[in-house]
Amino acid sequence: MTQIPTDQTILHQLQAIVDAARERRAENVVVLDLSEVSTTLDYFVIATATAGLQLNAVQENIRQKALESGLPYPTVEGPSERWLLMAFGASIVVHLMTREAREYYDLEGLWSDARPLDFPEA
Template identity: 30%
Template sequence: MKETLATIHEILDSKKAIDVRIIDISRISNFTNYFIICSGANEKHIQTLADELQKKLGERGIETAHVEGYQNAEWVLLDYFDFIVHIFSIETREYYELERLWADGKVVDVRALP
């Protein structure tokens, strides 16, 4: 899983995602193990981040189970069962404060990933 998380971080970073955070919620959630949270600069950037993740992970045999919010691109959710990627507009991320809501999770140090 750590390799997958590192790959996700690399993909998002290569497309200039803003403030990428990975949170381990496996001990406090019964529906997924990790949240990957980031922001995009605008609607097109958010959609590009989602598209690139789906493409690159799909090439590795990791398919998206469910996508929400792609059309309006304020909050795009990509569900992969073991992890969920949340791609927000800056304003929507500030409004929902997902990191605060899941503060009992453990923030993953991306520098420690393979």
């Protein structure tokens, strides 16, 4: 895994999102640094959750913790029973997906040139 970015504000915001997802038992939380491979996006956070109630619980917790960390109110695409996208401007985009959707769409594979960042569990 690659070192975490040095910008302390982004570090704090990404950590808040990762922690919020894990607090609601999201699995396989991955952060990708897209800054060197995209002209419009900076970071993806990708996490796996079961459909329905857990997706909503993870989304609500991320929204709350992200706002507390200074991020703007997110726009939300979906939600569906398989995939929910939360965009905090172009800086951070969160993808909450079921295991099946995550395997099917394979965002990590599509963005394999992006740099994965390591946010160890506490």
